Amino acid sequence: MIFTVILLVGLGCAVALALYAMRQNIMLFHTPSEVVTGEVPGNRLFRLGGLVVAGSVIKADDGLTTDFGLTDLNQSITVRYTGLLPDLFREGQGIVAQGVLNEEGVFVAQEVLAKHDENYMPPEVAASLKEYRDSLPGSMAEYGYETP
Amino acid sequence: MIPEIGHFALIIALCLAFVQTLVPLLGAQTHTVQWMAVAKPAARGQLLFIAISYACLTYSFIIDDFSVLYVANNSNTALPLHYKVSAVWGAHEGSLLLWVLMLGIWTVAVTVFSASLPRDMVARVLGVMGFVSIGFLLFTLLTSNPFERIFPSPVEGRDLNPLLQDPGLVIHPPMLYMGYVGFSVAFAFAIAALLGGKLDSIWARWSRPWVISAWVSLTIGITLGSWWAYHELGWGGWWFWDPVENASFMPWLVGTALVHSLAVTDKRSSLKNWTVLLAILAFSLSLLGTFLVRSGVLVSVHAFATDPARGLYILIFLAVVVGGSLILYAIRAPYIKSSGQFEIFSRETALLINNVLLLVATLTILVGTLYPLFVSALNLPSLSVGKPYFDLVFSALTLPLVLVVGIGPFMRWKSTPINQVSKRLFKIAAIGLAIGLVLPVMVAGRSTILVTLGAALGAWSIASAVYYLSKNIRLTEHGTHILHRIRKIPHAIWGMSVAHLGVGVFVLGVTFVSAFEQVRELPMQVGQEAELSGYLFRFDGVRDVQGPNYFSKQASVRVFKNGEPVALLLPEKRTYLVQQNPMTEAGIDSGFLRDVYVALGEQIDDWTWGMRLYYKPFVQWIWLGAMLMAVGGVLAASDRRYRLKLKRRRKAAAQDFHEQQVTAVS
Numbered sequence: 001m002i003f004t005v006i007l008l009v010g011l012g013c014a015v016a017l018a019l020y021a022m023r024q025n026i027m028l029f030h031t032p033s034e035v036v037t038g039e040v041p042g043n044r045l046f047r048l049g050g051l052v053v054a055g056s057v058i059k060a061d062d063g064l065t066t067d068f069g070l071t072d073l074n075q076s077i078t079v080r081y082t083g084l085l086p087d088l089f090r091e092g093q094g095i096v097a098q099g100v101l102n103e104e105g106v107f108v109a110q111e112v113l114a115k116h117d118e119n120y121m122p123p124e125v126a127a128s129l130k131e132y133r134d135s136l137p138g139s140m141a142e143y144g145y146e147t148p
Numbered sequence: 149m150i151p152e153i154g155h156f157a158l159i160i161a162l163c164l165a166f167v168q169t170l171v172p173l174l175g176a177q178t179h180t181v182q183w184m185a186v187a188k189p190a191a192r193g194q195l196l197f198i199a200i201s202y203a204c205l206t207y208s209f210i211i212d213d214f215s216v217l218y219v220a221n222n223s224n225t226a227l228p229l230h231y232k233v234s235a236v237w238g239a240h241e242g243s244l245l246l247w248v249l250m251l252g253i254w255t256v257a258v259t260v261f262s263a264s265l266p267r268d269m270v271a272r273v274l275g276v277m278g279f280v281s282i283g284f285l286l287f288t289l290l291t292s293n294p295f296e297r298i299f300p301s302p303v304e305g306r307d308l309n310p311l312l313q314d315p316g317l318v319i320h321p322p323m324l325y326m327g328y329v330g331f332s333v334a335f336a337f338a339i340a341a342l343l344g345g346k347l348d349s350i351w352a353r354w355s356r357p358w359v360i361s362a363w364v365s366l367t368i369g370i371t372l373g374s375w376w377a378y379h380e381l382g383w384g385g386w387w388f389w390d391p392v393e394n395a396s397f398m399p400w401l402v403g404t405a406l407v408h409s410l411a412v413t414d415k416r417s418s419l420k421n422w423t424v425l426l427a428i429l430a431f432s433l434s435l436l437g438t439f440l441v442r443s444g445v446l447v448s449v450h451a452f453a454t455d456p457a458r459g460l461y462i463l464i465f466l467a468v469v470v471g472g473s474l475i476l477y478a479i480r481a482p483y484i485k486s487s488g489q490f491e492i493f494s495r496e497t498a499l500l501i502n503n504v505l506l507l508v509a510t511l512t513i514l515v516g517t518l519y520p521l522f523v524s525a526l527n528l529p530s531l532s533v534g535k536p537y538f539d540l541v542f543s544a545l546t547l548p549l550v551l552v553v554g555i556g557p558f559m560r561w562k563s564t565p566i567n568q569v570s571k572r573l574f575k576i577a578a579i580g581l582a583i584g585l586v587l588p589v590m591v592a593g594r595s596t597i598l599v600t601l602g603a604a605l606g607a608w609s610i611a612s613a614v615y616y617l618s619k620n621i622r623l624t625e626h627g628t629h630i631l632h633r634i635r636k637i638p639h640a641i642w643g644m645s646v647a648h649l650g651v652g653v654f655v656l657g658v659t660f661v662s663a664f665e666q667v668r669e670l671p672m673q674v675g676q677e678a679e680l681s682g683y684l685f686r687f688d689g690v691r692d693v694q695g696p697n698y699f700s701k702q703a704s705v706r707v708f709k710n711g712e713p714v715a716l717l718l719p720e721k722r723t724y725l726v727q728q729n730p731m732t733e734a735g736i737d738s739g740f741l742r743d744v745y746v747a748l749g750e751q752i753d754d755w756t757w758g759m760r761l762y763y764k765p766f767v768q769w770i771w772l773g774a775m776l777m778a779v780g781g782v783l784a785a786s787d788r789r790y791r792l793k794l795k796r797r798r799k800a801a802a803q804d805f806h807e808q809q810v811t812a813v814s
Contacts, residue, residue, distance in 0.1 A: 003419070003500060010504035011511075017541055018512045022519070025537035029530045047532060063671030063752045083669045084749035084758045087382075087721075087730040098534075124530045 027098065031128040036075040040101060048077065048107050049096040049125040051145045057091055070097065070107070072125075073132035073140075081109040088114040092145045094125040151216050154204025155295040161197035161248075162285040164190050168278030172271035176344070184271035188259045191274050194281065195252035202249050205294055206236050215301035218242060218294045224307035224726055226697035234318040235308045241294035243321060247438060248284045250322075250329040251277065258333060258358075265354065272340035273333075280332050283465045291458045307697065307726035316376035324369030324396055328434035330362020331403060335431035338424045339473055342480045347420055352413035355427070357785040359410055363403045364781035370396050371774040382732030382747040384667065384762045386770055389538035394517045395437035398510050402430040405506040407781075408499045416561055418488035418496055421481050422503070428477060432470045433510070439466065493566055495559040498552055505549045512541045550605045550655055553648050554580075554612035576615055580608030587656075591741075591765055592664040602659030609652030613645040639787040647780025654773025660766035671752050672759045681763035683744055684708040690748075690757065698724045698731075703748045703757060705735060719748040743767045 029047045030040050040046060053069035053076055060067070064083060068091075069076045079097050089095065089112060099109035113122075133140065168190035175183025205218075209232045214220040222238045237246040255277045262270045288294070311317070337355050341347045373393065378386045387393065406426040413423045439462045490496035516533045524530050554576060558569050584604025588595035595603075620641055624633040668680050672687040679685075688704040700722040707715045717735030724731065735746045742765045749758025 003422070006497075006500055006504050010508045014508035014511050017544055018515050021512075021537045021540045022516075022533065025534060025540070027532050027534055029532065059752070063756060063758065064669060084747070084760050087732055127530075 029096075029124045031072040032070055032075045032077040033072055033132075035077050035101065035105075035107070042101055042103075045098065045100055045110075047096050047098050047124075048079065048109075049122055049128065050076070050094070051125070051129070052089070052091050052093050052095060054091045054145070067106075070095070072128045073145075077105070077107050079107045079109050079112075081112050085112055086114040094122055094129075096122045096125065150204050150207055151213065151295040151297065154201040154208075155293065157197045157201040157204065158245075158285065158289060158295075161194050161201065161252075162282065162289060164194040164197065165278050165281040165285055168194060169275050169282060172278075173275035173343075176268040176271040176275070179268070181267065184267055187271045187274035187278075191252075191255045191259050191278070194278075195249075195256045198245075198249050198252045202236070202245055205242060205245060206233060208295075209233065209235055212305065214303070214305050215297055215299070216294075217296045217298040220298055220302050220305045222305070222308050224305040224697060226725065227305075227308055227313075228696050230318065231308055231313050235312075237321050237325075238308050238312050241288070241292045243325075244284060244288045244292055245294055246322065247325055247329065248281060248288065250325045251281050251284065251332060254329055254333055255281070258336075268344060269340055269346075272343050273336045276336035276339045277332060280336075280469070283469065287458075287461055287465065291461055304726070307724065310698070310722070310724040310727060310729055310731045311380065313697075313724075314376060314380050316372050316379065320369055320372040320376060322369075323365050323372060325438075327362050327364075327366025327369055327403070328396075328399060328438055330358065330365055331399060331406075331427075331431040331434050333358040333362065334406065334427040335473070338427035339476065342424065342473075342476050345480065345483065347424065347484050349414055349417045352410050352420075352423065353790070356407075356410050356414055357787075357790045359403065359406055359427075360781050360785040363400070363407055364778045364785070366396070366400050366403060367774060367778040367781065370400055371771050371778070374774075375771050378767075379734060379736065380732075382734050382760070384665075384734070384745055384747070384760075384764065386661075386767065389516075389535050391517050392441050394513050394538075395441050398513055398517075399430055399433040399437055401506050401510045401513075402426060402433055405503040406430050409503050412488075412496055412499050416488035416490070416496060418486050418490065419500070420484050420486045424481070424484070425477060426503070426507075428470075428473045432466075432473075435466060435469060488562070490561070491563040493559070493564045493569075495556065495561050495564070498556040498559045502549065502552050502556065505545055505552070509542060509545045509549075512545070513538065516541070546655070547601070547605060550609050550651060553651050554608045557612065557616045557644060557648070572615070576608060576611045579611040580604045583607035583611075588660070588663070591660060596663070599659060599663045602655060602663075606652045606655035606659060609655065610649055611652075613649040613652065617641070617645045638789070639783045640789065643780045643782070643784025643787070645780070646783060647777045650773045650776025650778075650780060652773070653769050653776055657766045657769025657773055661764050661770065664765045665767075666763040668761045669749075670759060670761075671756050674755045678759075678761060680761050682709060683714065683763060685744075685746065685759075685761055687757070687759065690751075693720065695722065697726070698722045700733075701748070701751075703735070703746075703759075705746050705759075707737065707744050715744060717744070717746045719746045721748050721750075738768055740768065741765065 027045055027047050029049060032048065032050050034040055035048065048070060050070040050072045053071050056067075056069035056076075058067045059065070062082075065080065066082075066085060067078055067080050070079050071077075079099075081097065081099075093114060095112060095114045097107065097109035098111040098113070099107055102108050168187060171183050171190070172187035175181070175186070208216045208219050209223050210229070212219070212223065212225050214223075218239070218241050222235045222242070223232055227235065235242075237243040255274060258270075258273060258277070262273070334355050337351060337358075341351050370393075373396070374386045377388065378384065406423065409419055409423045409426055412419045488496070516537050520530070520532055555569075555573060558564075558572055581604050584600045584602075584607055585595070587603050587607070588599045617637075620637050621630070621633050624636045666681045668678065670678060672678060674687060674689045677684055677686045684707065686706045686708070688706060690701050690703045693700040693702045700720045702718050702720045705717045705719065706713060707717060715737035717737060719735035720733040722731045722733060723729070732747055735748075737744050742763060745762035745764060747760040747762075749760060751757050
């Protein structure tokens with residue numbers, strides 16, 4: 001009897017807690033095209049994924065802030081990140097950034113994720129590229145992009 | 149030739165695993181003694197052939213046999229020897245081989261230490277372990293053969309992933325697997341007991357040291373993994389709630405619950421159903437963990453699509469093992485009688501609350517880990533469940549758990565007079581609260597309600613463990629020397645107290661490092677100084693260093709406090725020659741009360757580099773606490789109670805045998 005009551009109370013709490021925490025902390029993934037067409041609500045933390053546009057990486061004078069373009073081969077968004085970038089961050093690489101969109105349409109990243117494997121492409125990024133790959137006149141490598 | 153021998157040895161091991169499963173299980177059902185007797189030699193033979201196979205793969209790594217695909221993908225002539233040996237478990241195929249090797253070792257250990265158990269029980273246990281082995285051997289041979297050849301063979305290998313070239317990661321997977329596989333013993337016992345319909349407390353007593361040993365291995369494995377991430381990733385974090393980490397943490401949580409509920413079943417013959425269910429769950433989660441991590445499903449569900457055979461096999465095997473055992477449980481559980489009754493204020497209830505909290509924590513982590521996979525399998529917009537979710541959920545559940553950790557030891561079995569216990573607990577609570585109020589101010593000069601709460605709970609757990617130990621020392625053999633009395637205390641009590649002390653140390657570490665850590669990212673010119681939390685970092689320059697299979701830029705950073713030199717830190721940026729990946733090696737000065745930590749970023753111009761500086765108070769307490777838990781486990785597993793029983797029963801068994809012979813002769 002005691003056993004069942006404790007168990008049920010525990011399970012109830014777990015479900016309530018998980019639901020509450022989920023609602024607060026789920027992060028959606030979006031592509032640059034979705035951001036440009038305005039499908040993304042402002043002032044909300046989300047993940048943006050794509051390829052770092054070749055030749056777009058600009059370092060600010062403070063030596064820490066980096067601006068770069070992120071593209072899904074259709075649209076591209078400027079991403080701004082202040083801090084040390086991960087080891088594997090480079091042009092043409094598929095990455096995921098986490099942050100918010102500011103009023104000028106610049107994605108201010110709080111975190112930039114790049115996996116520790118040169119052949120690794122984040123799965124969401126790979127999926128989003130499929131749509132526009134064929135519309136590209138020429139191969140992805142010609143534009144300096146890694147291929148998934 | 150050698151790889152082929154390894155491959156054949158693996159096939160022979162599979163045949164023996166079939167024998168080890170079918171013959172003894174049938175024997176136990178039909179009470180055929182000869183059939184049951186097959187279990188032990190089959191298990192030992194299986195281990196022999198797995199060991200041969202494993203040795204062959206290791207040999208191929210050592211002699212750089214790149215005609216073996218797995219070796220070519222994960223090794224290189226320039227790789228140092230110890231990393232060649234550890235590269236065997238550096239990727240999917242070889243780690244499966246390590247898994248079955250571990251399973252073989254645990255199985256043979258069961259054959260050695262089971263002399264005191266009924267014959268049919270041993271036969272069933274070994275049969276079930278054989279079944280698990282079949283599952284893994286088939287998976288290895290059918291979908292992930294480590295001995296596959298490649299033609300033409302490359303001249304040079306692609307090298308071991310640079311991230312894995314670290315001493316911490318050399319020991320981490322084997323310890324983790326020891327733990328995962330160790331739970332198979334408890335699982336096999338639970339299934340054997342369900343099959344035989346006999347579930348007495350001997351079962352629980354016998355399983356306890358095994359479960360604790362497995363739990364200790366898993367604890368050490370996870371701790372090493374966390375310590376490695378802190379050193380190697382350069383982000384200064386010690387836990388990321390990464391799906392791969394969660395996969396190892398869930399069996400640990402359920403294993404912890406199992407360790408505690410086994411105590412109830414052993415001592416009080418109570419909660420039997422629950423304990424059996426936990427044994428099944430702990431192993432199921434271990435299986436899930438192994439498969440999910442190594443098959444790449446956690447990175448993406450689409451990994452299934454790249455190798456559908458593997459994915460399908462995993463799903464079927466999981467369904468058979470987990471589903472099968474749960475069905476068996478559902479059929480047999482109603483017939484299991486738990487005899488011991490208990491009241492609300494009793495140790496049983498405290499342990500039950502502990503169990504429920506641990507299980508609830510496991511569930512919330514499981515949901516957080518699998519939900520994104522589930523969503524992406526349904527082709528809904530992809531999402532991720534990040535650190536904030538896990539931090540919130542887990543700390544909300546840890547607070548009451550640590551509270552119970554402090555109370556539990558003072559509760560008596562069956563029923564406890566409240567006023568007697570409450571007086572002690574008030575004392576401990578007062579100590580905890582006082583420390584919680586004072587310590588953060590001493591460490592950082594400030595505090596918040598949450599920090600006070602965390603510090604108070606950590607101190608409460610430590611105070612409770614110390615108080616409990618000292619009470620036991622006082623009550624043991626009055627008038628004798630203190631050292632004598634300390635020695636007289638059973639290892640089980642030492643084990644529990646040290647482990648609970650570890651919980652407190654861990655909680656203090658987590659509280660302080662998350663509340664008071666300082667980080668600063670900045671570009672630093674050679675000769676420039678930067679200040680952080682009273683420490684002065686001076687950047688002296690960067691030099692080139694040549695490693696065996698990498699070259700590196702090594703910065704030299706001197707750290708001063710109050711003008712006195714404290715440490716010389718040498719953070720590095722390594723580039724491995726084959727895979728060309730840059731890798732960060734942090735420069736860390738570890739201390740009992742704080743770490744100072746420097747990670748080297750990119751070069752900005754000739755004289756300037758990006759730097760990340762950390763001040764991390766009490767961070768070592770996190771791993772210290774975890775290691776204390778492991779030490780507690782070792783002490784508890786070595787309690788005389790288990791050994792004496794074993795000896796006595798072995799003697800009884802010998803006697804029994806002798807008498808039988810006498811009757812047979814007369």
